[in-house]
Amino acid sequence: MRTCRAATAGKLTVVLATFVLTLAACGGGPSPRAxxxxxxxxxxxxxxxxxxxxxSTQQQMTAKTTPGQAKENLVRLFGGAEQASETARRKVDEAGVPEADHGEEISQGFQASLGKVRDAYGRARTTIGGLGTGEPTAFYDGVRAAVDTLNKEYDASALDTSRLSSEELKKAFDEVPECR
Structure with a gap:
């Protein structure tokens, strides 16, 4: 009797798992507008x-502060940008996959772009955090180099929308009040 119940329970588990996977494959993601x-x-x-x-970073770069103060402020600023980028990436992930042409690719593209931005800010924070402050000229040269690298990485992180087009999503982004 135990074997029969175990086999039935196993079959029921497989049927339920198949049903859940089928529902997931059939959509169930948010509408393009949502x-x-x-x-x-x-x-x-x-x-x-x-x-x-x-x-704030631009102001910090031109402010009359000691290298130690500048380092502390810039590390804090870049850490804030890193965290803000991760929060945005996580919220896009939580938004799910839109029911639209290329929805999965578009959602992943947004997340990847924000992840690259987050990582660029994190590297800038780490680089500046590692700079010595004993020689002001060398410190500020290091900061400039870190910011130049950050800008290049930031530009390279842009989402390439040329391959990921969805008329439904374009229309939704144009129409929803949250995007204005």
Whole structure:
């Protein structure tokens, strides 16, 4: 009797697993409009934070501070940008995969781009954190080099949308109020 129950339970598990996989394969992701709204809700505060941090970094680069103060401030600023980028990446991940042409690729592309930005800020934070502050000229040269590298990595992280087009998502991003 135990064998029969175990076999039935095993078959039921396989049937339920197949049913769940079938449902997942048939969609169930957010509509293009809902996904676009979620993505814009994730990116809007991220953009604002990055703009604020960029402005603060520029001010820090021209401020009359000691190398030690500049190092502390820049490490904090880049750490904030790194965290803001990860928060945005995580929220895009949590938005799911939109039910749209190339939805999986587009969602992954957004996440990968934000991950590259996060990593670029993290490397800049680590590089500046490792600079010595005893010689101001050498310190600020190191900071400039780190910021130049950051800018190049940031530019290279841009999402290539030429291959990932979805008319449904383009329309959704144009229409939802969260993206305006």
């Amino acid at each position: 996904w676009a709204a979620s993505v814009c809700e994730a990116l809007t505060p991220w953009r604002a934070e990055i703009n604020k941090l960029t402005s």
